Amino acid sequence: MTAPRVFVPRDATACALGADRVAEAIVAAAADRGIELVLIRNGSRGAFWLEPLVEVETTAGRVAFGPVDVDAVPGLFEAGFPGDTDHALALGQVTGIDWLASQQRLTFARAGWTDPLSLDDYRAQGGYVGLARALDLSSQQIVDEVKESGLRGRGGAAFPTGIKWQTVLDAPGQRKFIVCNADEGDSGTFADRLLMESDPYQLIEGMTIAGLAVGAQEGFIYLRSEYPHCKAVLTEALARAERAGYLGEDVCGSGQRFRIELRIGAGAYICGEETSLLDSLEGKRGLVRFKPPLPAIEGLLGLPTVVNNVLSLGAVSTILADGASHYRDFGSGRSRGTLTVQLAGNIKRGGLVEVPFGLSLRDLVMGYGGGTASGRPARAIQVGGPLGSYLPEALWDTPLDYEALAEAGGMLGHGGVVVFDDTVDMAQQARFAMEFCAVESCGKCTPCRVGSARGVEVIDRLIAGRDRARDLKVLDDLCDTMVDGSLCAMGGLTPYPVRSALKHFPEDFG
């Protein structure tokens, strides 16, 4: 009989909850008891409320335990772990956990099942099928496939990916670039991180396909410095992919060249904006550029450049592997494929939820999320990161897709959903939106750079309540100026959380 395989995730959240110590404790406890086991550090499934989620491979499938802390390890072994046990932390078959089983995992299908660094695991679960297919297609055929899938950019702006690729393919020039925007700065989001830490080859494969599609030989992953675990995984995954011939001078023996370089940011939210990111990659201050020219025409070093989010590039692997129609068949309206949302903030069952578009915010937060962590009534939900609106309960039945949310005055953005309970002071949240903009503005345009600083002051005066009518007018005026006069979404969208807080929760403002 072979030693049982035991899985303890290596993802940053699992580790933040003690997964490294749990893994050590399991190895030590097994050694003490003379039990043989093979420990594997898998990726996370994104069910962060159950982390550290320990799994054991059995003939019937993977059996899960969670959340497991160090103190629980001896008790688990006493109850029969890693064999059959009815320990209180036993969750049964991992495929039977409803929170996971009811999801529609496309992009995150492999997350948690595999050792993220194992190419064998990746290939065994459908990895590199998409690239093999892409190598048999012409550039135009690959671009057509992505267009047909209906994939829209997952970074926040939701621009059709295939159209962007077509522009780069059609742009003249020999030297082109693929840039992956992994500067996931929105609070309440961690989908990019989870994908990169739990299934990094999917991104690497997607970027390679993108390179074939537009004729680019050089790729960059611009990763934020706040993700040290991710940096470690990507560094190793890139080295292994290169050694295995998936990257380099001769990708899979096709004669095509494609390399990827990992670049680390330096703590600047604005570098998630694509033109600012390009300036940063060029070694400059991350200042936002005027558009046009679009990066697809004049991007990195002024050359044609695809800039895509991690999830968009990851989805390309799936689209090429399973076909455009398979992907397009998920979703509603113009929002195709699956929706990746991240349940965060004051939430009982937080984590990554991948479902077809169209689920309501309420079903998501109350169903998957189980309500607040504090047990108090939820009061406001911010969707779409720090530039997204705060939505009151009256708007929670809005379906989650790009168009429906926009109609409700919100935006889906990168899919962050941050829940606040009834202790929240919405005036302080509005103030923070302006403060954050003041801290993170690149400084290029006045409405953003100066408007945000003035915004903090006006909101402070509103809270103090000296001349409410006048200050409301000033704030409104200021918001108009920022929306109309800012070069990018930083200054242009900061008024959304501010105005939504004021509109839906006026009682909190002085």
Next chain:
Amino acid sequence: MSAAVSLQEIVEAAVEASRDRIGALLPALHAIQDKLGHVPPDAVPMIANALNLSRAEVHGVISFYHDFRTEPPGEHTVQLCRAEACQAMGSRELERHARQKLGVSFGQTTPDGLLTLEPVYCLGNCACAPSIRINDEVHARVSPARFDELIAGLEAAE
């Protein structure tokens, strides 16, 4: 060997490792800061010279990004997440507690040199907030009491 010579060597090694890359300045600054904990003002003209940039360009980049420091930090760097998901779970209270407990504000180092306190805007650990990062380790659901434990751990390791 004088200190100035050794700084020159560090700068040269950092620049050499990145010279052929697009946008060599950022990787070079990271390499210097990884080595020294900060980018000393004396390094600026050396970097500028090595990369054929103006001193203003180098200074501009150092001052633009939150990560780059021009002063040596404490032995440990403690980052408190100030972003919305952590606010929803009490990070404002944690921030007050941390400032009071350590007697420093953001950007400052404790008098004993043990740690530097910094703000951070999201560690991507938003489902298990509030989060802090100590060096390269992220910690989840950090209550004020848990914060004290973690700091005591750093003190005990001295």
